[in-house]
Amino acid sequence: MATYGEGDPPDNAALLCEFLRDEQPNFSGVWFTVFGLGNKTYEHFNETAKMVDKRMEELGAERIFPMGLGDDDANLEEDFMRWREAFLPKVTGQFGWELNTDAEGSRQYRLEWVEEGRPYFKGEFGRLTAYERPRAPFDVKNPYLSTVTENRELHGDESQRSCKHIEFDVSKARIRYDTGDHLGVYPTNDSALVEAIIQLLDFNPDNVFRLINVDEDATKRNPFPCPTTARMALTHYVDICAPVKSHVLRGISEYTSDEKEKAHLQLLSTASEEGLALYNTYIQKERRSIVDILKEHPSCKPDIDHLLELLPRLQARYYSIASSPNKQPDKIAVCAVVTEYDIGSRHIKGVCTNFLRDKPVESNVPIFVRKSQMRLPTRPNVPVIMIGPGTGFAPFRGFLQERQHFKELGKDVGAMHLYYGCRHPDHDYIYKDELEAFVDAGVLTHLECAFSRAQAEKVYVQNKLWQTKERIWDALVQGAHIYVCGDARNMARDVQNTLLRIIREVGGKSEDEAVNYFKELEKHKRYQADVWS
Template sequence: MTQHVSPPLILIPETAPFNEDQRAWLSGYFAALLGPAVEGATALAPGEAPSVGPRLADNDDAPWHDPSIAIGDRMDMARDRTEPQKLMAAMAQQDCGQCGYNCADYANAIFLKNEERLNLCQPGGKETLRMLKKLEEEFGAGAPAAPKAEGEAPKKDVALGPLGYCRENPVEAVFLGRRRLNDPGGEKETWHVEFDLTGTPIAYEAGDSLGLFPANAPALVDAVIAELGARPERAIGGKSLRERLLADYALGAAPDGLYQLLSLLTSGEARRKAQALAAGEDPDGDAQYLDVLGALHKFPGARPDAEVFLEALDELQPRLYSISSSPKMDVGKVSLTVDAVRYNHRSRLRLGVASTHLGERLPERTTAKIYLQKAHGFGLPADPGKDVIMCGPGTGVAPFRAFLRERAATGAPGRNWLFYGHQRQASDFFYRDELNALKDDKVLTRLSLAWSRDGSEKTYVQDRMRETGAELWKWLEGGAHFYVCGDAKRMAKDVERAIIDVAATHGKKSPDEAVAYLGALKKAGRYQADVY
């Protein structure tokens, strides 16, 4: 009698982004972790998704994958899920790419020990970092590191990603210049900035984003050094202290590590406050306003050694901006649309790092470090005959300027409808002449404008969507693709609600059917978001 031998259990399909040895190791790890739960399971055909095993995080079964949901609620939703899924729930859920991954891939990389950095989620900030640290403590050792293939170099020696296509391997590009987009009378300061891509390997598409490595404001750096009582020329790691603070370390929101350091240099009530701040508490109600200089001001008796001080800071992270140019129309160049962030708090002027670096400090014809971040499911339809509806108030118009210039350059026959809004038409109508010219040339079929400060009642892009709901519904039912770019937590959700309302009112759908209609648009790739 011939003994039947079951085929080896495969929990990681061949389509997963692992080599054969890694797939075998992961399958074995998961099978061992599950134990009896996998008995009797059948082997998977190539490309078939596993039905058992601790699932790696993905967007298909992630009800918390919504940037408008608070982190506490997201963690509650993931309470009974696997470790990778809990890690994903801690992310800001924007899939913005600033970490170099999307949210699910970043979580999986941490779980599989392929990524040690827990502070890459820029939108999530401190709350994401704290939650990731907490989860790692709860998980203990977590997943053991995957075995290296024979002859494979240690991780630190692995070659960087493609030059110019990842944050770890940026390129130098010449800054061509800036022009202000606001006319006099506006409350905002918004800039159109351009870089020369000549001599770089970067080739982008409309919908992609550009990563920029900024520098801190020299005045802020000098104030921090003065508060430390240190010498700016002191050599630390091959650079001066001033050079380190200008280019290498974040001086924004004070990190927990800095409060921990300050707590060791204080005593009594000051120590208790520093310890509370390090634990994420807010003893004086000012934690959200405390940058690095503010933290030093708050604890004037604590002055650490400059080198120890640097060790307590976070690294200065790159910033990601939606590209507002088309490679077919703006050959050899790339442009961004940037709001310069400035505000006063307690008699101190606070500056957005990258936005003011681009808006005022970076001299023309000098170079900056940049890299391309390919879009995660955000781009024009493959069929140029498809209609396109774009909703981008403020700087959210950036990728849609790129879309329209691309459609103009290629002669795409599909119709184009843009919903744009800002505060005041007289001062905040970005790219007014360009958009009107595109209308005259029949590239921009419809332009719906919303100004929140021009009348007695505030009007937003979602209001214009409802007002034009009958025509909007016809476009959607005719196969149009819908795009939104801008604020993730408020505007984008308001736009989604407007689509649901349009489906209910003009599509005669029940509330549940209207919600399902939006879900079907997303699943079909006909609703795409670039939010931040």
């Protein structure tokens, strides 16, 4: 059970969590256990899993095994493998079952070829021809094939990185969004990596097939939209860039003819101390994908249909929307830093940011809106404090557009404090001209910029907060709302600690009083964070 954002469940678990919270079913006689997928850099670490575990017990179910908490900031795969190794003997012993170790290699889907000339999925989700004949509502299962109307570079010429501002046309989609929402983007895999797998495994990528669940009663009939071709599946539906999961390594080891290579793959998929340590270094830290594994184990030649069954689905990526529907009702803007780096001789590229990087105007991208909890106060005269270094500024661009709209309507608009940070004012100061225009228009009343590499001493947003501590406290006394967006690992934590220090030292609160004050801010949605690691 995963957790994202402010302790929220993922989309596919929202109804279950709502049912468990709001209803009172009798679960006596039901056995359960929970494994959580979370990240310790987030304040609400594994909150959804903890809620489900607690409610199941309260509703009468019996916990057969203690809850496991996976930490994606460390090694989620190792956490699960260790938990599973203890869980399986417990559950088999409890019910008197015999653990069938061969079952892990059993196929869940059977291959069926489709006759030539029949229609097949070419990147759509949900139904064939969904992009040619779109039907609302649009969501994670039914994205809208939008048109790119703008794609421009935000970083300066001296920056060694790239940050893109991209706008999507939604005028014909009846897509509604609110300032602070997220945009889901479905990327496609790099065609060079797709071609590499085709060459390494030497198969015809354009034959049409379907994979059908061998369990006729299963609710999940296919692992991805079928019928399709292997080329389409590798391009649109399976993740070929992420570090390879242990069960994939175990599955493909059976297709490896070289005994040394086979033993290496099997060790990587084993929950022994040696296997876990090797997996953590070779796969996790060095970010080896299925393409890397096939290249480095040349005798490994899995059947493509089995490999496609084993690989995880390619997931949508989410970006904070950087526009306001009151200013841009027919367009949605996002901004993103392009992810790419080297590990040894291998060049690692982020799937979605590199997919978006060179998307030309008039090209198409599947998108949908996911609602967020981060909202401006309903009254536009309430002051706000926005803290967002780098692309963490994205939702605040929407906030500023929203307040500018109200100001142009003649409404009383509250003070807006922005704490923005980047490395250097000439390299990666995004939206600089727009921010200066917001200041000139009287919409942005206080702009504090922290540049970490423009001078000898590094300056971060938390340093700017402390330098203006009296103004921050005065704004809080006046009912200001605080918003934080960006890095969860360091920035968000440092900002929170600085705010607590301001509450103590400027507000005259004790340690406990400051903590309680901050909790009240959170409770009343006066402190909201949209952070990631």
